[in-house]
Amino acid sequence: MVSGLQVRDVVVRYGDLVAVDQVSLDVAPGEVMAVIGASGSGKSSLLRAVAGLEPLVSGSVSWDGVDLAAVEVHRRGFAVMFQDGQLFPHLNVGGNVGYALHRLGRAERQQRVNDLLALVGLDGYARRPITALSGGQAQRVALARSLAAEPRLLMLDEPLSALDTGLRTRLVEVLAETVRATNTTALYVTHDQDEAFTIADRVAVMASGRLLQVDAPAELWRRPADIEVAAFLGYGPFLDEGLARQFGWTGAANGLIAVGPDGLIAGTDGVEVPVRAATVGRGETVFEVELPSGERAWVRSPGVSRRPDLLRVRLSPDGCAVVPKPVVLDTVQG
Amino acid sequence: MTLRRDHGRTWVWAVIAVVPVAFLVIFFVWPVAALVARGFFDASGFSLVGVSEVMVAPRTWRIVGQTLAQAAVATVLAVLLGIPGAYVLYRTRFPGRTALRALVAVPFVLPSVVVGVAFRSLLTESGPLGFLGLGESFAAVVAALVFFNYSVVVRTVGVLWSRLDRRVSEAARSLGASRVRVWWTVTLPALAPAIASASALTFLFCASAFAVVLILGGSGWGTIETEIWYQTTQLLDLPAAAALSVLQLVVVAAALVAADLTRSRQERALTLAGSPVDHRLRRGDAPAAVVTAVVVVGLLLTPMLTLVWRSLQTAGGIGLGNYALLAVGDGRPSVWEATANSLVTAVVATAIALTLGVMVSYLLSRRPRSVAGRRLLRWADAAFMLPLGISAVTVGFGFLITLNRPPFDLRSSWALIPIAQAIVALPLVVRSLLPTLRAINPRLQEAAASLGAAPARVVATIDVPLAWRGFGLAAGFAFATSLGEFGATTFLARPDRPTLPVEIFRLISRPGAENLGMALAAAVVLAALTAAVMAVAEYLGPKEATSW
Numbered sequence: 001m002v003s004g005l006q007v008r009d010v011v012v013r014y015g016d017l018v019a020v021d022q023v024s025l026d027v028a029p030g031e032v033m034a035v036i037g038a039s040g041s042g043k044s045s046l047l048r049a050v051a052g053l054e055p056l057v058s059g060s061v062s063w064d065g066v067d068l069a070a071v072e073v074h075r076r077g078f079a080v081m082f083q084d085g086q087l088f089p090h091l092n093v094g095g096n097v098g099y100a101l102h103r104l105g106r107a108e109r110q111q112r113v114n115d116l117l118a119l120v121g122l123d124g125y126a127r128r129p130i131t132a133l134s135g136g137q138a139q140r141v142a143l144a145r146s147l148a149a150e151p152r153l154l155m156l157d158e159p160l161s162a163l164d165t166g167l168r169t170r171l172v173e174v175l176a177e178t179v180r181a182t183n184t185t186a187l188y189v190t191h192d193q194d195e196a197f198t199i200a201d202r203v204a205v206m207a208s209g210r211l212l213q214v215d216a217p218a219e220l221w222r223r224p225a226d227i228e229v230a231a232f233l234g235y236g237p238f239l240d241e242g243l244a245r246q247f248g249w250t251g252a253a254n255g256l257i258a259v260g261p262d263g264l265i266a267g268t269d270g271v272e273v274p275v276r277a278a279t280v281g282r283g284e285t286v287f288e289v290e291l292p293s294g295e296r297a298w299v300r301s302p303g304v305s306r307r308p309d310l311l312r313v314r315l316s317p318d319g320c321a322v323v324p325k326p327v328v329l330d331t332v333q334g
Numbered sequence: 335m336t337l338r339r340d341h342g343r344t345w346v347w348a349v350i351a352v353v354p355v356a357f358l359v360i361f362f363v364w365p366v367a368a369l370v371a372r373g374f375f376d377a378s379g380f381s382l383v384g385v386s387e388v389m390v391a392p393r394t395w396r397i398v399g400q401t402l403a404q405a406a407v408a409t410v411l412a413v414l415l416g417i418p419g420a421y422v423l424y425r426t427r428f429p430g431r432t433a434l435r436a437l438v439a440v441p442f443v444l445p446s447v448v449v450g451v452a453f454r455s456l457l458t459e460s461g462p463l464g465f466l467g468l469g470e471s472f473a474a475v476v477a478a479l480v481f482f483n484y485s486v487v488v489r490t491v492g493v494l495w496s497r498l499d500r501r502v503s504e505a506a507r508s509l510g511a512s513r514v515r516v517w518w519t520v521t522l523p524a525l526a527p528a529i530a531s532a533s534a535l536t537f538l539f540c541a542s543a544f545a546v547v548l549i550l551g552g553s554g555w556g557t558i559e560t561e562i563w564y565q566t567t568q569l570l571d572l573p574a575a576a577a578l579s580v581l582q583l584v585v586v587a588a589a590l591v592a593a594d595l596t597r598s599r600q601e602r603a604l605t606l607a608g609s610p611v612d613h614r615l616r617r618g619d620a621p622a623a624v625v626t627a628v629v630v631v632g633l634l635l636t637p638m639l640t641l642v643w644r645s646l647q648t649a650g651g652i653g654l655g656n657y658a659l660l661a662v663g664d665g666r667p668s669v670w671e672a673t674a675n676s677l678v679t680a681v682v683a684t685a686i687a688l689t690l691g692v693m694v695s696y697l698l699s700r701r702p703r704s705v706a707g708r709r710l711l712r713w714a715d716a717a718f719m720l721p722l723g724i725s726a727v728t729v730g731f732g733f734l735i736t737l738n739r740p741p742f743d744l745r746s747s748w749a750l751i752p753i754a755q756a757i758v759a760l761p762l763v764v765r766s767l768l769p770t771l772r773a774i775n776p777r778l779q780e781a782a783a784s785l786g787a788a789p790a791r792v793v794a795t796i797d798v799p800l801a802w803r804g805f806g807l808a809a810g811f812a813f814a815t816s817l818g819e820f821g822a823t824t825f826l827a828r829p830d831r832p833t834l835p836v837e838i839f840r841l842i843s844r845p846g847a848e849n850l851g852m853a854l855a856a857a858v859v860l861a862a863l864t865a866a867v868m869a870v871a872e873y874l875g876p877k878e879a880t881s882w
Contacts, residue, residue, distance in 0.1 A: 051780075055703075074786050079786075082780075082781060084777075088796065148785075
């Protein structure tokens with residue numbers, strides 16, 4: 001028997017716009033699946049369709065083999081945590097967390113609320129008004145509120161996107177730990193691949209409503225299915241075999257060589273190319289170089305150094321991936 | 335299982351939709367249509383003779399001209415005076431601002447009979463401003479109309495203004511625009527939707543004004559509404575009344591369409607600051623502050639205080655003599671009995687208006703997916719606003735000629751009065767509830783549903799608590815409206831059971847200082863009751879347009 005979530009050929013449409021186009025996806029019990037894609041890729045629409053918040057034009061969503069078409073949102077047991085928390089403004093922290101626990105007795109409910117708040121690191125916050133919370137705290141409360149429902153599937157829609165970078169990095173750890181500690185099955189939608197790679201067992205990449213690839217993070221990174229996925233993950237430029245060989249590529253070349261952030265390295269045995277710009281980053285300098293084909297590529301060099309006019313560079317096999325040659329190239333943006 | 339649940343859902347929606355529609359059809363559309371139809375039928379069948387006679391009569395066009403002129407001038411004045419008021423009361427900060435906002439809000443809910451009596455006591459020959467010779471004049475009518483609608487402009491424009499993001503005008507300033515240029519190129523265009531919407535609403539209220547014009551205009555000045563009343567009650571000329579009702583409908587529909595267009599533009603237009611933006615009142619604000627002070631003292635306070643002062647004047651000097659007379663029955667119900675009757679009627683009317691208003695607002699606050707559904711809702715929205723502008727006189731008279739035989743033989747029933755008043759109050763109830771319901775972020779309802787809350791629980795735990803404050807305001811409006819309703823009630827109240835406004839009008843229409851004194855005292859009582867009701871509603875209502 002199949003278990004967990006099965007999404008089959010789901011289509012969601014807003015008027016003429018096809019937001020989700022024939023997507024199929026499985027999430028096993030206890031698994032954390034991240035869906036990544038640029039804004040407008042259809043990932044949030046997919047989540048809303050699974051939750052029952054958007055009607056399906058065609059296809060099906062089922063759990064443990066049972067079709068959910070006729071099951072309303074509140075009976076699915078799929079809790080949604082939204083981007084900006086959507087805490088209920090007229091209830092305090094405890095009231096929000098305990099929202100799904102209304103069938104429990106008062107004492108038991110309080111106990112559960114306190115346990116959940118402790119789980120997300122907000123011990124003793126139950127009586128606070130939600131207006132007194134910072135953005136990060138509000139999201140922790142939203143997480144506790146969702147977990148209180150003991151959902152068979154927890155769905156997180158860009159839960160950290162409204163927060164600043166530092167907080168996001170810390171909170172994604174909290175989310176990951178909490179979801180694992182409670183052995184919750186989760187569908188995590190984000191545009192941030194670092195977030196996705198941190199939290200997910202498997203990552204699904206979407207673009208223009210279509211599902212491009214589903215894989216474990218390491219696998220996804222090593223073997224992006226096509227140039228679109230690779231570009232979204234941060235690969236680029238994409239070199240054809242001849243050019244790649246010039247820069248020392250010795251591996252297989254049944255497609256294009258996708259140059260990752262560490263794919264082009266400086267080295268005395270490399271080919272000399274002109275340096276067009278230099279940017280100083282965290283403990284490193286990134287040189288923008290011009291390849292013989294006219295394409296721009298980036299070379300990272302530790303420390304802060306002055307921009308040379310020329311630099312000898314070569315490809316590092318570990319930092320590159322091979323992707324199939326697309327039929328049409330001009331739609332791809334790095 | 336699923337099937338049964340779906341049927342249950344459909345059934346609930348059907349009730350929510352059918353009950354208010356049926357009520358509106360029976361107690362509004364039918365009576366009005368029946369009255370209008372009478373104008374087109376005489377003994378020999380369908381005939382346009384009566385109506386066309388009215389349409390070519392100079393008197394008709396004089397009245398239409400007066401109606402439009404009064405409404406237009408009053409609207410322009412209300413806007414010109416209201417914009418500085420909106421600035422001072424919503425964009426600046428000073429001690430006593432809350433009290434001043436409350437004071438400015440009072441006139442809008444004052445019963446029109448009271449306002450008529452107050453302005454008459456001010457402008458009549460023996461009144462404080464009698465020397466101006468403005469009794470029964472165009473100016474008197476316009477002044478009273480501005481008095482009523484000043485707060486509509488101040489509130490509508492002010493609430494938007496208080497939320498305009500200051501950084502937009504700061505950006506314009508930093509690009510080299512002078513204060514004057516910022517006002518014309520940034521602030522005014524941003525406020526334009528609110529100004530347009532307040533203007534349309536003010537025009538609508540002015541064009542359908544009744545009691546205040548009846549009392550202040552005398553025989554020389556009227557509106558279509560007073561003319562309908564005159565034709566039906568004094569001349570018993572139904573074709574004339576019918577033709578005038580149709581004219582009224584055209585004017586009202588035009589104003590409603592304009593209001594609807596500007597409203598939908600306003601709702602989609604601007605990105606607003608999260609919380610109100612204001613600054614301490616400063617030297618540069620002096621012109622606006624002076625204009626506002628003059629309006630508040632001269633236009634708002636003077637008539638109200640004159641009313642109170644003159645109600646205390648008796649033949650034997652200053653005292654409570656006029657109030658003592660309110661208890662005297664003299665063979666018919668005393669004013670106190672009329673007051674009690676008014677309160678009971680208002681309670682019933684409020685209950686009806688709120689029940690229907692909640693259903694209508696809930697329905698109108700839904701967001702249908704289909705284009706057809708959205709269009710249907712827009713039409714429904716406009717339809718439920720119609721009683722706002724349709725002559726209350728037409729409704730009242732329509733009741734008399736339709737609800738006097740089976741299946742609705744309610745002619746002699748007291749219940750007609752609260753029903754008519756509920757019809758008149760319904761648009762205000764919907765307008766108070768709808769914004770708070772629409773402001774509820776649908777994500778909150780979705781979050782609740784995804785946490786396992788069934789639709790009924792979502793309503794009980796999310797919608798109701800968040801809309802509760804709007805509910806208090808709606809109840810206040812409904813109660814105040816029915817307490818002061820005159821146009822329809824005057825046809826329906828029986829002599830042995832008058833309401834307070836009807837009694838005040840009877841007293842002021844009769845000669846004698848004693849009757850006038852009682853009318854003034856009764857008007858003060860009615861004003862005090864209304865103000866008390868609104869004070870409670872404001873207390874329960876939104877302090878500011880809270881952001882959720």
